Amino acid sequence: MSQVFHYTTKLEQEYSAKGTAVLEYKLRKVPGVVSACILKDNTLSVYARDKLSLAKALFALRLVPVRDELKAKAKKERNDIKAVSEELKNYKFKALVSLFGFGALEAFKRLSPTAFTNLSFLRTAFVLLIAKDIFKEGVLGLIKEKAPNADTLTATAVLASVLSGKPESSLSLLVLSNFAEMLTIGAAEKARQHISNLLDMKEKYVWLKDKKGHVSKVSIDDVMVNDEVVVYVGEKICVDGVIIEGEASIDQSSLTGESIPAFKTIKQEVYAGTVVRSGEITIRVSKVGDETNLARIINMVENAQNRRAPIQNFADRMANALVPISFLSAAVVYGVTRDFQRVLNMFFIDFSCGLKLSTSTAISASISKAAQIGVLVKGGNFIETLADIDTVILDKTGTITDGHPILIDTIRCNEIEEKELVLLAAAAEKSSSHPLAEAVINYAHDKNWNVPHEVKTETVVGRGICANVSDFDSYKGGEILVGSRTFMKEKKIPGVNDIDRSGFSKECNIIYVARNSELLGALVITDPIRKDIKKTLNRIRRNGVDEIVMLTGDNKITAEYVAGKLDLDGYKSDVLPHEKAEFVASKQSYSKVLMVGDGINDAPALAYADIGVALGGKSTDIAMESADITITSDEPLKLAKVMELSKSTMGLVRQNFAATIAINSAAMMLGALGKINPLIAATIHNAATIGVVINSARILFDKKFNFEKIKRNQDLDNL
DSSP, X not given: OOOOEEEEEEOSSOOOHHHHHHHHHHHHHSTTEEXXXXXXXXXXXXXESSHHXXXXXXHHTTSSOHHHHHHHHHHHHHHHHHHHHHHHHHXXXXXXXXXXXXXHHXXXXXXXXXXXXXXXXXXXXXXXXXTHHHXXXXXXXXXXXXXXXXXXXXXXXHHHHHHTTOHHHHHHHHHHXXXXXXXXXXXXXXXXXXXXXXXXXXXXXXXXXXXXXXXEEEEGGGOOTTXXXXXXXXXXXXXXXXXXXXXXXXXXXXXXXXXXXXXXOTTOEEOTTOEEEEEEEEEEEEEOGGGSHHHHHHHHHHHHTTSOOHHXXXXXXXXXXXXXXXXXXXXXXXXXXXXXXXXXXXXXXXXXXXXXXXXXXXXXXXXXXXXXXXXXXXXXXHHHHHTTOOEEEEEIIIIIBOSOOEEEEEEESTTXXXXXXXXXXXXXXXXXXXHHXXXXXXXXXXXXXXXXXXXXXXXXXXXXXXXXXXXXXXXXXXXXXXXXXXXXXXXXXXXXXGOOOTTSOTXXXXXXXXXXXXXXXXXXXXXXXXXXXXXXXXXXXXXXXXXEEEEOSSOXXXXXXXXXXXXXXXXXXXXXXXXXXXXXXXXXXXXXXXXXXXXXXXXXXXXXSSEEEEESTTOOHHHHHHOSEEEOSSOTHHHHHHXXXXXXXHHHHHHHHHHHHHHHHHHHHHHHTTSSOHHHHHHHHHHHHHHHHHHHHGGGXXXXXXXXXXXXXXXXXXX
């Protein structure tokens, strides 16, 4: 399936049940729209195959001015990047000017005290000029928010020092404040850009092979879909595509976080952003530019920075609530001591910077660190929610199992040939994307059997496939049913109970095949349990998860076997996609639920869960769009790793809260007692702010959150 674009918006108008159904129907009729529904909270959710179809659908129905909105969003993103850069330069300039001014005034004071005293007007003007932006923001805060903020407090401190006849005393505050802002914004921006730098596509040229086989160097912008590109040793792959010639060892660490290179050969997919470590390959291009997995990853991670966690909003509210305390403290100190220096101490200390910046930096760093190991988190709110998860629900096929099932045996009735049984099933399953269907088709291809093409199929979700197959070769076609035991019983196919599965492991899936209401036999397919899934489940239990449940469309026998082997707390078999979503919703009444899946049929459940996780490089686009977290490789241990990361992140946030409040409160106490002067008070406050921001940013460099693919020792006798 090609990429599916998802759009959600809160509708202003309330619709009746009939109106909702009509609106959803109209949207689904728009060419390019895959799905459209209005959720219970009056939120419209639309999936479309491309952005243009999505925009046309919404704009045509006059639901929202989509075109203007998309343009405004793109412009805002460009302006935000430019604004951060300009803000950083501005603080750097003001920090250097205020530092130079502070040094010059101190030197002038010592060399010529009399002249220094006589130039009080110029000293005051210089300080007010340096602090003009702070006064502006402080006043705007009072007007817009009807409450003082950190800038209001700083502006009051500057004004108080000017009125006391010692404007240069507040200059030390401005020096430290500007340097602190410069360092903290720089640290936060470094965390935000970390993943973009990691995945930066430095190559601007590629080796393009023409139809005659000649290779020439061209700009990456000139490459189109279906072109052939050659990549040599040491070069970075700049496109998504399929290898059509050669083989290579490819470093995929930038996308998956795995340090061990993957061996790739003909017919296997490769992705932009990965590096050829050995070998040489020719790639047929499938995606270029903004359509590549790399571009999508960068876009997802950068967009995630804009989704604030509730803890960030709490930090902002708490910081703003503590500003009046500084004013109140200053009033009390002045009323008791009449000492203006002690009053300045109260103004020179605030909690706002430390609380706000350390929290946003920790969340941003956590999202970037997760991306380094191949886990894409769509927003800071999901980092916070992930730390509180107590129930995990797992899909079976492709999540608990490898997702690469193989056909290992056939059970035939009425002396039917194996080839006939398999080809009839493969013909029916050819258009299906289900992993079990893939096993049947691959088996036929491995045998070099030609699968019939002219087939009309109808999928019965959660049950099987009904197909009309024409006669082919020497075999008879007809109405072919392929599916589960339940499906056959619903279709009243006789003889299903006579199929003996006692000789096969309960882990195996038995897929029944019938022709014209006559049972032909069954296919025995196994999908091995992932080697690391048991270890993953043990680790997530240690992270505070109380209940782990499996949902599957497979039969009860297979589900019971897998659940028992993994010591799961429960399972539900023969489940349809909408039943998965209903099960998730029922669990949410008393738990924080995380759902893990990889297919289209998992998308509703992923969307319903508190946290939806799409696992594996083969996850469908719609599953990835529905999920809140995407694991880009088939490594379930990364789920445990990102849960550990979320808990550590929230622990750091709480640690920073405690440190900021404790240090600044202690400094205010010392200032009130006259044990420190305003310069030391400002130094303590800004040092604390820088300290907690750096403490948050260290997530990026903490090696315990790196992911190393497990190296398995096959020869246990040598241990």
